[in-house]
Amino acid sequence: MISVELSELLADFGRLIGHVEETGERVRVTDGDEPMGVLVPAAELAELEHFAQRVRGRRERRPRSKAGREHPLGPEQQSPYVRYVHTDGVRMTFTRDHAIVAELRSVEELAWLENNARIGRQSYIPPEQAAAFEEFLARQPLAGDGIAWIADRWKGQEPFTVLEFIKGPAPEDVALAYGADVQDINDELMLHQVWERDKREGTDDVYRVLVFGSELGWTWLGYHDLGDAFSRSLDPPPSQQITLTAIEPKAIYDFRYYRDGVYQNPFPLEDDLDEQRDMYELIWYTPGEPPFEPNAPLDFLNTYIRVAEKVSGWTGGIPLFFAGLERAFDLSLPRDAITSGQVRCARPTRR
Structure with a gap:
């Protein structure tokens, strides 16, 4: 998994999202060398969400980032990709031709998703x-x-x-x-x-x-x-x-x-x-x-x-x-x- 700084993502997200769409690989995003989030391909994220939602009983709440940075009021386009920033200023959704290609999720939220998806898969019956x-x-x-x-x-x-x-x-x-x-x-x-x-x-x-x-x-x-x-x-x-x-x-x-x-x-x-x-x-x-x-x-x-x-x-x-x-x-x-x-x-x- 390649790693980029947040400033690089913001300046040239078109190239990075193109890489995610072409390879299906994640991209680690850092902010001042500190882990900030991960770009996750849309199909992989959909699978994680699917199984994470099937965990029953006691579970920790999904961690959400608190608004900590300013975010643009409208979408931004680079080449064929459009970036939408969520209100917390951390999560981002990237689309092409009105289809979601990738999303940026915080390290904490992705860890929560992966853990719950693992539990959800274990209880899944075809x-x-x-x-x-x-x-x-x-x-x-x-x-x-x-x-x-x-x-x-x-x-x-x-x-x-x-x-x-x-x-x-x-x-x-x-x-x-x-x-x-x-x-x-x-x-x-x-x-x-x-x-x-x-x-x-x-x-x-x-x-x-x-x-x-x-x-x-x-x-x-x-x-x-x-x-x-x-x-x-x-x-x-x-x-x-x-x-x-x-x-x-x-x-x-x-x-x-x-x-x-x-x-x-x-x-x-x-x-x-x-x-x-x-x-x-x-x-x-x-x-x-x-x-x-x-x-x-x-x-x-x-x-x-x-x-x-x-x-x-x-x-x-x-x-x-x-x-x-x-x-x-x-x-x-x-x-x-x-x-x-x-x-x-x-x-x-x-x-």
């Missing part, structure tokens, strides 16, 4: 392999009862308005962290006992208890989100957390997924926006169409949901979405135990 993987998933038997069976009742806010699945901590530890009464936990209070007491005494404690248990390595919780009776937070955050909330009067049914406390955005991330833009509403999902865009952190769920559409036997958006989640994360709820009340629960800590 279309043929993706199709084979989809077929493999379709053949796998479902473990436990799954969660799709509760979807229609949950949509009607029965038996819970909030369902949570937490990876790592034991059910009793989660219940205590959420503010459940320690005596109820020690006494192993059962949901059917609360039902019977409500019927006998005319109370409605069933709407103020936290129901909990464990299935297939996940702690699951069910409760009604009334008056913020439970804290809904763990310290440190679990490795994975899934939250499903039903608000029937407003027809809002949302899904949230966290890894190591980091919210996994349902939309493609933009560099200049906060990572948490919104939850995903289940009514946005149309069976037959992938719910998440290919470059969104949650796009890995598309395969599981499409498989569920083909093999699960469920109909309707919410049951099918639940069927996809149960396959993606190996989620299950004990159907007979919940419907008969043979599951543990606890009231909020008595004040």
